Amino acid sequence: xxxxxxxxxxxxxxxxxxxxxxxxxxxxxxxxxxxxxxxxxxxxxxxxxxxxxxxxxxxxxxxxxxxxxxxxxxxxxxxxxxxxxxxxxxxxxxxxxxxxxxxxxxxxxxxxxxxxxxxxxxxxxxxxxxxxxxxxxxxxxxxxxxxxxxxxxxxxxxxxxxxxxxxxxxxxxxxxxxxxxxxxxxxxxxxxxxxxxxxxxxxxxxxxxxxxxxxxxxxxxxxxxxxxxxxxxxxxxxxxxxxxxxxxxxxxxxxxxxxxxxxxxxxxxxxxxxxxxxxxxxxxxxxxxxxxxxxxxxxxxxxxxxxxxxxxxxxxxxxxxxxxxxxxxxxx
Numbered sequence: 001x002x003x004x005x006x007x008x009x010x011x012x013x014x015x016x017x018x019x020x021x022x023x024x025x026x027x028x029x030x031x032x033x034x035x036x037x038x039x040x041x042x043x044x045x046x047x048x049x050x051x052x053x054x055x056x057x058x059x060x061x062x063x064x065x066x067x068x069x070x071x072x073x074x075x076x077x078x079x080x081x082x083x084x085x086x087x088x089x090x091x092x093x094x095x096x097x098x099x100x101x102x103x104x105x106x107x108x109x110x111x112x113x114x115x116x117x118x119x120x121x122x123x124x125x126x127x128x129x130x131x132x133x134x135x136x137x138x139x140x141x142x143x144x145x146x147x148x149x150x151x152x153x154x155x156x157x158x159x160x161x162x163x164x165x166x167x168x169x170x171x172x173x174x175x176x177x178x179x180x181x182x183x184x185x186x187x188x189x190x191x192x193x194x195x196x197x198x199x200x201x202x203x204x205x206x207x208x209x210x211x212x213x214x215x216x217x218x219x220x221x222x223x224x225x226x227x228x229x230x231x232x233x234x235x236x237x238x239x240x241x242x243x244x245x246x247x248x249x250x251x252x253x254x255x256x257x258x259x260x261x262x263x264x265x266x267x268x269x270x271x272x273x274x275x276x277x278x279x280x281x282x283x284x285x286x287x288x289x290x291x292x293x294x295x296x297x298x299x300x301x302x303x304x305x306x307x308x309x310x311x312x313x314x315x316x317x318x319x320x321x322x323x324x325x326x327x328x329x330x331x332x
Contacts, residue, residue: 012044057130060108061144065272065322067229069115069168071124073144074101074108081137083128085111116227117175117315120146121187146172147190154194160328167314167321170200174314175225178307205316209278209292216288217244217281219263223296225311230256230267231279231291241266243284248277273326276319293319 057076064070075083077100082091090096090109099109113124126142146169153165169191175181176188214221219234235241241264246253254269268279280290293316300309 012042015041015043017043056105057128057140058105059126059128059142059144060103061124061149063146063149063168064112065164065168066114067269067272067275069117069120069146069172071113071115071144071146073111073113073124073126074103075111075126075128076105077107077109079130079132080109081129081131083126085126086113086124114228117172117229118179118181120172121176121184121191145187147187147194150194160325164318164321164325166195166199167203167318169195170203171311171314171318174200174307174311178311179226200310200314203317205276205297205313205320207294208276209294210290211292211294211298213295214281214289214291217283218289221291221295223293223312223315224267225315229272229275229315231270231275231293232265232267233281233291234263234265237262239264239283244281246279246281248274248279253279271322272319273323274319276316276323 057079059076060074062072062074064072073085075085077093080093082089082093084090090111093109096109099111101108101110115122122145124144126144127139128142129137129139132138150165150169154162156162173188173191173195176184214233217236217239219236221231221233224230224232233244233246235244241257244266246255246266246268248268248270253274256267256269258265258267276293278290278292281288293312297309297312297316300312303309
């Protein structure tokens with residue numbers, strides 16, 4: 001029988017303990033134990049209808065390095081009846097046509113879940129109900145998290161991608177320390193184990209760019225790391241935001257203009273790989289100045305706050321690795 005949440009019996013054992021692969025009789029089919037989670041030295045197995053294995057229902061995950069870390073969960077379209085992902089119910093699948101993508105293995109719905117680095121170790125749970133034929137359905141539960149995803153990447157042979165993944169983990173760990181998050185100590189312990197001793201000290205960001213702060217047409221410029229990371233320019237009092245344009249690598253950048261009381265600021269909306277580049281700006285078509293994360297980093301070093309300077313350094317290194325990975329893909 002199933003529990004109230006639609007799942008069959010679960011079994012948790014210490015890591016390394018073998019679990020039987022024997023088939024068990026259900027009401028109208030058979031089931032085997034399948035590993036669904038690993039945590040704190042234990043492994044959790046759940047009885048799963050063998051028909052799920054026969055139809056090869058295998059969700060996937062990837063990571064998009066936007067300003068936030070964006071988790072992409074790929075849910076197989078074939079045989080899918082309905083699903084719940086990260087607490088959101090999806091019952092009318094016809095509304096998801098715009099999210100459908102064709103991969104080598106078939107069609108998938110790609111659902112994106114943005115996550116700030118300080119929250120990025122939490123698990124994302126997928127519960128999917130599929131049609132297994134004969135008027136029967138089966139429900140399976142899957143979990144995804146950044147540590148398991150990183151472990152899979154690090155088992156591969158792409159050195160640039162592996163380096164990027166290590167720097168993602170290093171940035172996440174630094175964000176947890178800076179924001180004093182204590183909700184997932186076991187995940188941080190796993191990150192420590194993956195990175196090993198002295199990873200941050202031995203993998204500092206390459207010093208580049210200018211440490212000089214821009215002043216023309218601005219009251220200040222800064223980096224924002226407390227929510228969605230952004231390069232932020234506070235405009236001079238009374239300035240017309242429409243007169244400002246921002247560029248990196250010769251291309252105009254997308255911006256978000258925000259009025260906060262008497263202050264107006266512009267956030268630069270770019271992917272992670274551009275966050276380590278010099279951003280130049282014009283006012284009324286005239287070149288006015290530039291800003292680089294090095295300027296913010298040098299300021300952070302003066303604040304007598306090791307957690308702050310470290311999270312800036314780890315973000316900077318992560319952005320540099322994102323740039324290196326993108327360049328390797330573009331050049332391939």
